[in-house]
Amino acid sequence: MKITVLIENTKGELEDLINEHGLSLYIEKGNKRILFDTGKTNNFIVNAQKLGINLENIDVVVLSHGHADHGGGLLSFLKINNRAKIYMKRKVFGDYYSGNILFKKSIGINKEVFEKYSSRIEYIDNFTEIMEDVFIITDIQRNHKVPEGNKYLFVKEGTKIVNDKFEHELIMVIKENKGICMFSGCSHNGAVNMIEAVNKLFPGTSIKALIGGFHLAKIPAIDIFSTSQDEIDLIINKIVNEKIEKVYTGHCTGEKAYNKLKQGLGNKIEYIRTGSEVQI
Template sequence: MESPKIDIITLVENLAYQQGTKGEHGLSFVVRTSGRQILFDTGQSDLLVQNAKKMNVDLSAIDAVVISHGHYDHTGGLPAFFEINDHAPVWLKSKAFDEKMSKSTGTPRFIGLDPEVAERYRTRFRTVEQVTELAPGLKIVPEIGSYYGFEQPSQSMLIKHGKTLSADLFEDELFMVFEHSEKLVVFAGCAHRGIGNICRSAMSLTGCNQIQLVLGGTHLKGASKGRIAKTVDAFRDLQVEHFGLCHCTGLPAFMEFSRVFEEKVRYAHVASRFEPFD
């Protein structure tokens, strides 16, 4: 029997073009497969609720939420979601609750998951430390290997323990992978540990070498031309049929991917829809 297919809608992203929808610095996808609906990240505010109404997405019917990492632009929509949905568990790594900081604007500022939300809705959270299947073919993958030495987390991202600040190595980051017909869809939130590393990890886990779609942020905004070039070069050696890039990818990186991979590259703005196996 043929394995199930998948349908994906961008609910929250930086850019919005469909009338009535809005964008914000954040990310959220609705993933539908095998009669289940998964929310991958939640954006930074209640915008996911507003956009969902415009796109006729019923958030009360979401079966599970997956949080890619513990930053506000991926977790900030949780309170609004909880007001609508009283049952879906929220899957994330335990380190997503760490006190995350950024010094990108100078003085370190808090950019993590709101601790009041974490405490108020603590019964809704499920920590994931091993590969977990949410639907046939759709898995949460908590471990990201190191395949490309140039893919290093930003030095402006920090974790606060008491009064001590240390580099954030993004041990809280996870991704999702969907396997169908010996091909993969790879979902990345921000790819702080490297989009190449994430894709290679997905291939290693599944044994599939063909990626139908890479979808999400690549955290190449503000990256050097050299870093962008090395990332693009890495993908020359990978078999990727389509890219749905957005959020923290940045215009220079998006344009370089588009220059090299041409029609394979699409911007995954709000209301974009992907049905990669049709």
């Protein structure tokens, strides 16, 4: 399996690529072409063209959750690809905000996506195999702490705006020959909780790689670090105890939190940047 980072907050070695606050991963496994998240704008499409990746050939798109830095480029994608099904949880359709008690900014996905392209969307409510060896996990139990930065994220329920419980977040799992790889956009439900959700459905199966963000930065766009060392240690211990072979992280993890994770995980963890390629 080959993973190419089409968009991430930081610029990698390829200077002509565009970076932005967001995440988009292009995944090739055999004859399957999967897009996991679409970044904030159409910049992931521009980068794909520069990398020689034809997004018209994408078979499926999986949206990790309903924030614009992961689904903002979806409308642009749908205009150039007329075949891929889009998989997401039903509550991705909601109205989401970031901010504080005084000021809140909309961070939801453009509603035109749901109105104009409803026939392309598949809402997933339960554990589902969307194509051979590619699974969506929707049920994530919160047995451990969730990221502290969640307190700055909100959802509209009726006429009220309340703290988001992230019922719109999912996990993607791809089965490999000798284990599985799990993908998370931001791990708003907590990285440890999400690892446990995977283990529950794939008991005794080795996790070869964990790919995605951990939301350890309070404000990821400017990498303000707010996570306690206890939370960092909890993630490190879980990764070590579960014998997860490799971790590829970036985006909302933040480089400051990454450096702390690196101290505990060493060469088991790598930071992914715009243009990074990973072979699993």
